[in-house]
Amino acid sequence: MLKAIQTILKASNLYTGAIDGQIGLGSLRAIEAMTPETAKKVQKILQDAKLYTGAIDGAFGPGSYEAFNSLIPKPTITAEALKKIYPGANTKFLQYINALSAEYGINTKAEVCLFLANTLVESMGFNAKDLRENFNYKPENLQRTFKKYIGSVEAAKTLIAKGQPAICERVYGGRMGNGVGNGDAWKYRGGGIIQTTGKTNYTRLSKAINEDLVNFPARIAEPEIAVKSALFYWKDAGCGKLAKRMQITECRKAINGGSNGLNEVKDYFLKAWNYLY
Structure with missing residues (x-):
């Protein structure tokens, strides 16, 4: 079946490789470049194999790709x-x-x-x-990454000086099941x-x-x-x-x-x- 698809792609001048059933990058690029008419032919092959249940419309979207990819181990x-x-x-x-x-x-x-x-x-x-x-951030990056929990670059500098567990406590303490001030935030980072x-x-x-x-x-x-x-x-x-x-x-x-x-x-x-x- 993959060889049949490659044959269609080759006949459409989209694929220049071997008809070997090996779906490498050349075959994938050809699939991506299909015209609606070519895509309809591929969809028909997939439909006949009972892998594709969508419309034969030439729009090779998620459903078509799912059927096609199911053939490639x-x-x-x-x-x-x-x-x-x-x-x-x-x-x-x-x-x-x-x-x-x-x-x-x-x-x-x-x-x-x-x-x-x-x-x-x-x-x-x-x-x-x-x-x-790893919480080894520069102050600007730390504040930007966790701006919801660290209000300013100056606050980030103060927090960094206290060490990574302290940073972790600020951003993860009391949420995601972590306790407050008990080391959970660092332990479960x-x-x-x-x-x-x-x-x-x-x-x-x-x-x-x-x-x-x-x-x-x-x-x-x-x-x-x-x-x-x-x-x-x-x-x-x-x-x-x-x-x-x-x-x-x-x-x-x-x-x-x-x-x-x-x-x-x-x-x-x-x-x-x-x-x-």
């Missing part, structure tokens, strides 16, 4: 490919992503590529130093590849992955647990469906709360698509 992320996607990335997390992703519903290339892109951005290449939230924050979320994650992160929150930085925490968040936030529907912006918002890092995610997604098979 999950690739294994190799250390060699990761180094091409993100030079300098830590490879010790890959064994857990490859082994556990299917358990959390990741079964297509689109899901693997977008999960990888987002987690690379969130963890700065799976950097072990960035798997617990952001942790993992997609950072889990707050005692409520640590408690929920502990139950979901059967690990005691309430009493031992520092374990969230361990590679296997860091990966499990990210996969749990990904599944819980419905990111898999967004990935299959190529809703990259919406997926980024579900993970980060906005568009911060979106351009980097798009870049790593395309690189992952190019290098993973």
Whole structure:
């Protein structure tokens, strides 16, 4: 079926590669560039395979992409490919992503590529130093990041002088299940590849992955647990469906709360698509 789609793309002068059923970056670019008439032909193939139930209208949107992506199986992320996607990335997390992703519903290339892109951005290449939230801010950046809780740059300077746990107490104390003045804010600061924050979320994650992160929150930085925490968040936030529907912006918002890092995610997604098979 993928070969048939490539044949249509080639006949439309959108694709110049081999008819091999390997949906690399060239094939993806061709899909993105389809005219409505070409898109209708691809939609018809997907409809005949009972993968697509929408209209044959040439508008290759989320539903069409979901059907198309269901045909492209999950690739294994190799250390060699990761180094091409993100030079300098830590490879010790890959064994857990490859082994556990299917358990959390990741079964297509689109899901693997977008999960990888987002987690690379969130963890700065799976950097072990960035798997617990760091409050080593300059005053201006601290105030800008947490302006709801820190009213001025001068207040930020005063807070910085008191140390990172004090900053954490100001911005996280008394919310997200944390107590006030009891160390919860620092203990349950952001942790993992997609950072889990707050005692409520640590408690929920502990139950979901059967690990005691309430009493031992520092374990969230361990590679296997860091990966499990990210996969749990990904599944819980419905990111898999967004990935299959190529809703990259919406997926980024579900993970980060906005568009911060979106351009980097798009870049790593395309690189992952190019290098993973």
